[in-house]
Amino acid sequence: MRRMNHKPYIPHPFQFLMLFIVWLLLTHRYSLGNMLLAAILAWLVPIAAMAIRAPTTPVRRPLKAISFFWLLLGDIFVSNIVVAKQVLGATERLRPGFIAVPLDMQAALPITLLASTISLTPGTVSIEITEDHQFLYVHALHVESEKEMVDRIKRRYEKPLKEIFQC
Amino acid sequence: MLDTIALAVSAVIGLSLLLNLGRFMIGPHMLDRLIALDTMYINAIALIVILGIFRGSPLYYEGALVIAMLGFVSTTAVCKFILRGDIIE
Amino acid sequence: MLLIELATGFCLMVGAIFLLVGSIGLFRLPDFYMRLHGPTKATTLGLGAILTASIIFFSFRGDGISTKEILIIWFIFLTAPITAHMLSKAALHVRQKPRADTLNQDRLASIRERRQ
Structure with a gap:
């Protein structure tokens, strides 16, 4: 670099x-x-x-990154409680599923951060990414509605990351 | 009072270690055993940190750090082995 | 001093509960992809809570603020998603079967080959 x-x-x-x-x-x-x-x-x-060093994407909005960090911390805590209920309840009622999340970003670092965020927020684990960086495959513990879940990931996690990296 | 809490919490973590051991025994695949082992690493770190609080000594921290690093590296290494080592592609 | 003990004890108990929930999830969930959820998150948060208890405990003993536990928390939160990703990659590679009612499981072959 x-x-x-x-x-x-x-x-x-x-x-x-x-x-x-x-x-x-x-x-x-x-x-x-x-x-x-x-x-x-x-x-x-x-x-x-x-x-x-491999080429990386520079952080353009450090202040946004800090507020994203707090959002992430709160989400990890709140949704862990939700998942605790799901884990301790009847497992037959859970509807697990694989979901494809379309990506608006191409650079490696933002996608890595998004995948890590998805893995850390309970209920979802990022499984694999397509070779052309178009889709991120996610396994969810309980899918109420596929579209709603994709929307939530895009709105809550991808949008701030896009703003932080300006890409 | 804190001593009692520390002991009770160690008991709870011992219970989760037993659960992990159960998953380690029944498998069924090697990956299930691997993930059980990874969780046991994390529980062991927690146990060491609680021991440090119980004894009132900050010296146990280095051990916890070493276990954290070893756990991550060994799990990743076995994953890489499963990915590349034994399957004919 | 009692307040410090209470705060430490509370953090310890929260951490232990999350560690237990993660281990229960690992033990009783039916297929590998679901089992992945317990250890990567609940146990990570549980360990974070226990290390927070350690920070609180050692910071109020007169030897100055104890910060070194932050390093372990940071490391754990950094590596947990990577471990989960490596495990899921390996699971796809050895063709682990998800539970029968899993949504979109017909796409597993294309996920494995990283196609759309």
Whole structure:
């Protein structure tokens, strides 16, 4: 990846932040010296690892990403309770099914995030994606209405992701 | 009070470990056993974290982290083996 | 101090309940694709709750805020969907049969070959 239009002193701001936080969490010491070491490592490692990186889609709306994170957290919690009821109830009454969700995105990173989101929100697991990135196959534990489920996934998870990545 | 809760919670997690063991025994396919093993990894992490709370020692955290990483890597490795290793395509 | 103990105990119990629900789901659901649902989500959330209890507990012991559990939570939430995807891919590959009343199961062959 040869994208150099960022600030020149931190070529990979996202990786910098990630490595900085992970280093601090791992060592678990918040002295000034340790933070300095974290900053140096987080600056150096992405530069050293630049050769093996695959091209990614840049995050265009970081604030939207934060609100999406909270939406996701709430959804994981609420729908886990729903699934707990389904799991503990009569399994004969469940109607499992495979659903094809048409995708409006093509880039790999947003689709990966969408698939992970679908897997983490209970009731659905993403199974497979078609070779041409047109459809995402999802297995659902209980399908009330196929169309409604697809609409919900598209409206609730795909739309914010599209806004975050602007694609 | 917290000691009692920690003990009760360990008992509940022990019960879920037994359920996982049951799924591990009856299978029927290797994948069912694999997913049971993966869940046992997660339950084991929970058990270690509770042990840390019970003993009041933060040292158990490293063990939990290692188990989390090993669990993920080993499950993915066996999946890859099933995908590529034994089926004639 | 009692409040801290209560909060820790509450998080522990919530976590244990979700772990148990995930394990029950793994044990009693009838086919592999349905069994996939229990471990990937309920147990992940359960572990998250138990680690939150650990954060609360160790943060109020006078040694400063305990943050290292965040790393495990992050790691677990990052890897759970990947594990689920690998397992489902392997299940499609060895032609695991879904339950007889599963919707759209006639499309399994095209899902396996990643066609529409």
